[in-house]
Amino acid sequence: MTLQIYDTMAREKRPFVPTDPSRVTMYVCGPTVYNHVHIGNARPVVVFDTLFRLLRLLYGEAAVIYARNITDVDDKINAAAAAEGVEISVITQRFTAYYEEQMAALGALTPTFQPRATAHIAEMLLQITALVDRGHAYAADGHVLFDTAAYAAYGKLSGRDLDDMIAGARVEVAPYKKNPADFVLWKPSKPGEPVWESPYGPGRPGWHIECSAMIEAVLGLPIDIHGGGIDLVFPHHENELAQGVCAHGGGEYARYWMHNGFLDFSGEKMSKSLGNVVRPHDLLDSGIPGEVLRWALLSAHYRQPLDWTESLLRQSKETLDGLYQVLRDAAALVDGETLAPDADAEGHLAHFKAALEDDLNTPGAMRELSALGRGLRSAVAAGNRPATLEWRANLLFAGELIGLLQTEPVAWFEGAAGEEMKVRVEALLAERLAARNSKDFATADRIRAELDALGVVVMDGPTGATWRMKD
RNA sequence: GGCCUGGUGGCGGAGUGGUGACGCAGCGGACUGCAAAUCCGCGCACCCGAGUUCGAUUCUCGGCCAGGCCUCCA
Numbered sequence: 319m320t321l322q323i324y325d326t327m328a329r330e331k332r333p334f335v336p337t338d339p340s341r342v343t344m345y346v347c348g349p350t351v352y353n354h355v356h357i358g359n360a361r362p363v364v365v366f367d368t369l370f371r372l373l374r375l376l377y378g379e380a381a382v383i384y385a386r387n388i389t390d391v392d393d394k395i396n397a398a399a400a401a402e403g404v405e406i407s408v409i410t411q412r413f414t415a416y417y418e419e420q421m422a423a424l425g426a427l428t429p430t431f432q433p434r435a436t437a438h439i440a441e442m443l444l445q446i447t448a449l450v451d452r453g454h455a456y457a458a459d460g461h462v463l464f465d466t467a468a469y470a471a472y473g474k475l476s477g478r479d480l481d482d483m484i485a486g487a488r489v490e491v492a493p494y495k496k497n498p499a500d501f502v503l504w505k506p507s508k509p510g511e512p513v514w515e516s517p518y519g520p521g522r523p524g525w526h527i528e529c530s531a532m533i534e535a536v537l538g539l540p541i542d543i544h545g546g547g548i549d550l551v552f553p554h555h556e557n558e559l560a561q562g563v564c565a566h567g568g569g570e571y572a573r574y575w576m577h578n579g580f581l582d583f584s585g586e587k588m589s590k591s592l593g594n595v596v597r598p599h600d601l602l603d604s605g606i607p608g609e610v611l612r613w614a615l616l617s618a619h620y621r622q623p624l625d626w627t628e629s630l631l632r633q634s635k636e637t638l639d640g641l642y643q644v645l646r647d648a649a650a651l652v653d654g655e656t657l658a659p660d661a662d663a664e665g666h667l668a669h670f671k672a673a674l675e676d677d678l679n680t681p682g683a684m685r686e687l688s689a690l691g692r693g694l695r696s697a698v699a700a701g702n703r704p705a706t707l708e709w710r711a712n713l714l715f716a717g718e719l720i721g722l723l724q725t726e727p728v729a730w731f732e733g734a735a736g737e738e739m740k741v742r743v744e745a746l747l748a749e750r751l752a753a754r755n756s757k758d759f760a761t762a763d764r765i766r767a768e769l770d771a772l773g774v775v776v777m778d779g780p781t782g783a784t785w786r787m788k789d
Numbered sequence: 790g791g792c793c794u795g796g797u798g799g800c801g802g803a804g805u806g807g808u809g810a811c812g813c814a815g816c817g818g819a820c821u822g823c824a825a826a827u828c829c830g831c832g833c834a835c836c837c838g839a840g841u842u843c844g845a846u847u848c849u850c851g852g853c854c855a856g857g858c859c860u861c862c863a
Contacts, residue, residue: 347863359863394861477792478859525861547863548794554862579794580857617812618802623795623856633801633813640812643826673803681803685811699827759822766824777825784826 321376321675323543324621326551326575327475331677334574336542342373342382343537345572347529347546347554348432350389351413352398354599357611357626358547358581360424364612364721365578365620365678366545367426371719372674385431385536387529388414391522396511406512410434420598423608424615425721431536435528439514442523442531445565446503446516454564455503459494462504462518467497469560475575476552501557503527526557530571533562540570548577548621579618582625596626605734609722610635616680616720635789638722638730641687641713644695646727648710650781651698657707659715666690667712671719680720687716687723731786735774743774747783750776 321334336342346366349355363386373382390410399406414434422428435442446462449455454468466472466480473480480499502524507513513520523531533541539562546555555575562571583596601611613634618624661667666689673682690713697705717723725733732740746765753761769776773788 349863350861356863362863365863392861476858479791549858549862552792552858553860578863580863582856614801621794622802625801627801629800629813636814637801637812647826679803681801681811685803688811695827754822757822763823775825778821778823779826786825 321372322677323574323576324677326577329477332574334542336377337540337573339377340381342377342543343541344370344373344382344384344543344545345529345533345537345541346384346386346429346544347550348386348388349413349417350392350394351410351417352392352394353413354597355417355420357596357598357601357615360421360598360611361581361615361620361624362545362547362578363421363426364424364615366576367424368616368674368680368720369543369545369576369678370427370429371721372671372678375671375719376675383431383537384429385433385532386429387532388417388432388434389525389528390414390434390436391512391528392525400510410436416599420602423602424598424612425608425724427721433532433536435523435532436512438528438532438535439523441535442527443504443514443516445527445531445534445561446518446523448565449503449561452564452567454560456496457518458496460506460519460521461492461494461502463495463500464503464557464560464564465496466499466501466560469564471563472499472560473556475559476556478552478556501526501553503561526554527561529554530558530561530565533558534565539566541572543574543576544572545576545578548579551575551577578620579623582623583627601631606631606635607638607725607730607733609638609725612721613638617684619681620678632789641691641717641723642725642727642730644691644698645710645713645723646731646784647698648694648706649727651701651706652703652710655703655707657711659711660708661715663712665712666693667716670716674719683716683720687713687720690716731784734787739772743769743772743785747776747785751783 322331323334324331344366346362349359366384366386370382370384388410391406395406395409398409402409418428418432446455449464450457450462453465455462455464457463480497504516504518504521504523504527506519506521512522514522533539533544544555544558559571563569598608598611602608610631611634614626614630615624617630617634624630659667666686670683670686670690673679673686676682690709694706694709694713697709714723735743746769750762750765753759753765766776769785774785775788777784777786
């Protein structure tokens, strides 16, 4: 099985063939850092992180170059900075740090590059100049605009017709635009806003040019995969594509376009006006493990909409608990011994990889994760150490590939308890063990009730009691 | 108005032209001093109508419903 990717441009699944297998490149649009991101922003991060992991397996870790940008110049950033009376860098650095911390908590690997827009203004201006020189852009009234009429293929990615767009235009058309669809490459800064010198007058870049310039600066054209949310298809990616192609008089920009579907909230789009904004920041702070969020985000195919609910989180937690339960029992049996996974073996691990290679079918991959869990459970139940080692190695390998199951099982179940709590629990368990040994079940049950009140569930086993924190 | 998705069991969610993935929850049983964990068993989903077919949840057409994009947006 070779990797198949659904390409938004082709509107079908295509076999993935990189330009150069020794240098596979991927770019994903990252956040604008003016506040905490919401959970919807986390979906592309987790989805493309999973793809990143898969590509590294297929082509080798050193061969995959992944860039995810930080947009650190923007109206909303200016507004946030003005509101606090600070430089924009205070805002952007603060929320970039939060972003990196939260995405790491979701199990996302650090991308190869995380370019910031403000560090690439020079490249943006070079690209703008190239566009002007080639007749694809024009300066007007302090602005530089992309001339959509001078690019025949405009609209191809999003399947739009320029005439239709003009006819259905709902925005007020700025007087300096030749065509309503023309978009800003460079614009004058308002007083107090960050400003850069340019051949077209002092100002700042438009949004779309940031990404095309950073892609060229950091990865080089053409890139293999360009990813982002479905909402970015138009106008953002359509415009990026137009710039990237026209700045060079043709050629390829991105070979595969991938777009993840939206998160719904009870059937509604998340927005501030609806007051239904959910943020990883809050979810993580409330004690929900990042892995639970990641499982939830990967529980539907990435192109499908996903309804984000309490129930989804609960089910994700329960499912992970089950897997960690087997891993905990397995660890007790093999006592620290480990085995290398047999990555090329036939069977569930192969099916797991095949599911991911089929356009990142994560629900299908989770099915195989369950099968691996069942296999491990049988081996543990049979007390078969060699089989337990093998099943566990494969389950952990699959888990790593999808960014899950990397926590120590004991920590998974007891992690929510502090040190003081652990000491107290162990003391109570010792007391309870003594009571049980002397058949004083009344005392044993009283201690169980006491532990229950502390949020601890006790599980008696053949080798002694284990425990876990209730949710 | 234009363009585009999707409608699967109590819930989440894959997939397939021909014996109901997988997970969660639930029910019955086993085990257990009691529990938990685990094991065994239990579900007769595929929006509606027409068509194609020996056979459709899966293909085609129509309808209904939901959602997205067309404006900043993951």
